[in-house]
Amino acid sequence: MVTIALERVGVMLGRRAVVEDASAVFAPGTLTGIVGPNGAGKSTLARAMLALVPATGTVRIDGADAAAMPRAELARRIAYLPQGQSLHWPLTVERLVGLGRLPHLAPMSRLSSADAAAIERAMERTEVLGLRNRIATELSGGERARVLFARALAVEAPALIVDEPLASLDPGHQIDAMDLLRTEADAGALVIAVLHDLTMAARYCDRLLIVDKGRIVADGTPRDVLTADLLRAVYGIDARIENGGDRPTITTLGRVRPSA
Amino acid sequence: MIRRPVLIAALAGLALAAAIASLGFGPVDLPVARLVAAATGHGDRIAAIILLELRLPRTLLALAVGAILGLAGAALQGYLRNPLAEPSVLGTSNAAALGGVAALYFGFAQMHPAALPLLSIGGALLSLALLFALAGRSESPLTLILAGIAVGTLAVAGTSLALNLSPNPFAAMEIMTWLLGSLENRSFQHVWIALPCVAIGMAMLLWNGRALDALTLGEDAARALGVDIGRTRLRLLVGTAIGVGGAVAVSGAIGFVGLIVPHLIRPLTDRSPSAILLPSAIGGAALLTLADLGVRIIPTTNELKLGVVTAFLGVPVFLIHLMREKRLW
DSSP states (O other): OEEEEEEEEEEEETTEEEEEEEEEOOOOOOOOEOOOOSSSSHHHHHHHHHSOOOEEEEETTEEEEEEEEEEEHHHHHHEEEEEOOOSSSBBHHHHHHGGGGGGGOTTTTOOHHHHHHHHHHHHHHHHHHGTTTSSSGSSOHHHHHHHHHHHHHTTOSEEEEEESSTTTTHHHHHHHHHHHHHHHHHOEEEEEEEOOHHHHHHOOOEEEEEEEETTTEEEEEHHHHHHHHHHHHHHHHEEEOOOSSSSSSEEEEEEOOOOO | OOHHHHHHHHHHHHHHHHHHHHHHSSSSSHHHHHHHHHHHHHOHHHHHHIIIIIHHHHHHHHHHHHHHHHHHHHHHHHHHHHHTOGGGGGGGHHHHHHHHHHHHHHHHHHHTTTTTHHHHHHHHHHHHEEEHHHHOOOOOHHHHHHHHHHHHHHHHHHHHHHHHSHHHHHHHHHHHHTTOOOOOTOHHHHHHHHHHHHHHHHHHHTHHHHHHHHHHHHHHHHHTTTOOOHHHHHHHHHHHHHHHHHHHHHHOOOSSSSHHHHHGGGGGOOHHHHHHHHHHHHHHHHHHHHHHHHEEEEOSSOOOOHHHHHHHHHHHHHHHHHHHTTOOO
């Protein structure tokens, strides 16, 4: 179990404030979606939670200041799947997923049977067991995304932060990925996902943070925050929101041009 | 892929065979029986002198220099995530060479045999300080490469200046000859200068295996896996400067070993950066010892220089890679 708390977090990249005054508390057992337009600061906010960018304010992991926490300690508590599919050497799938066990290894030690079991579980859950001996750089975009997802799951950390996990996945595998995040959260993990697909976000997340121009402009359940007014203001789109079922569905109707 | 213990044992066997051949072959061939007799103190005096004062230091230096060049190449390729990286991308080997050139140019080399190697190591350390000043705390590989190019170019310019201002053709020739790289006429004094540097450098570089593996996923993912990139970079730069500096100090600038050895080793491993570190060190030791053997047994009117042989070895290796890239082979 782990809790992440942001206290007035701000991030400057160069002279530009990319994240400003962000405060929020994330509890175990919840799946939180971070949504917002391109360049809103979603990924930077996620990176600030992992102390990957210099930030003002405080990020607390279980009450302790994340910036002062040893890297390995932080790595064991929060698994992170960054945006994109950067992969610099042609490793096999199994070797790549095994990198997720690095935070648990003592210096100069080898993978134990417990590590091997964790790697096996992670590959099974993302359905990449059949790819284990394939070279990861030679896989299709969708297969590679699942392998990298398995790499993050192999950490078996109590918290998981994923940045755009649905990119390059087909609709079926998108559902699989969201199901997996949901299962993690239901099992007690703290899960935060940066997402673009609003309907997916509404369907799976317990809570949504809407980020615009570096600020958290809305924070609540999907039904509370996803309103036509907010989507118009944040995304510049006209959308129909149906709250018929237990979760809202969003249909994009068109672009709203700001009147001069 | 070959299993790691098998690969390491095979490479170690090759390096050992190369070392034994290096002790035995030369202007005077010493068969194994005479080598053993000389080594155990039962042989003739001439054999003992050839073995202990000429061939042994030369062989030890070939092993050590080859090992650090191969290892530094492998570690830098991993860190910079660039298969074309080699020790000279940081400018260290050029700066160490400049230190040696300065010793020749100003005549310090004639005053004491240790002057040239020590100035050379000084050059490497100075380049390291300059590299830190230029690259600062930036963790981007590009910044480091740019800073390395700046340092390396400055060192090459300094070397050219020394050649340009040489008082006579003989002085220029002496510098040129040293720059081509050689292990001829090296004594145990050179071994004692190079070995500690190489040992420190190797220890610092071998320590980075896991961090280099994690960097396969990019810097953010590596840091989120617990890697301290700043410390990794520090170990890498200091290890390369001290190790390669020590190597260049006794052998001159020997190129291509750091570039081709990791390329030869990589297909035999699981291709992760950590898996090629130790095999590249042993493979580098074997390759340079064999190249140095080649220098002695290839008949030429002028003495063949080691750096020339390694440069020629680089060509076929890259042709094979080119053909593989184009799927011709």
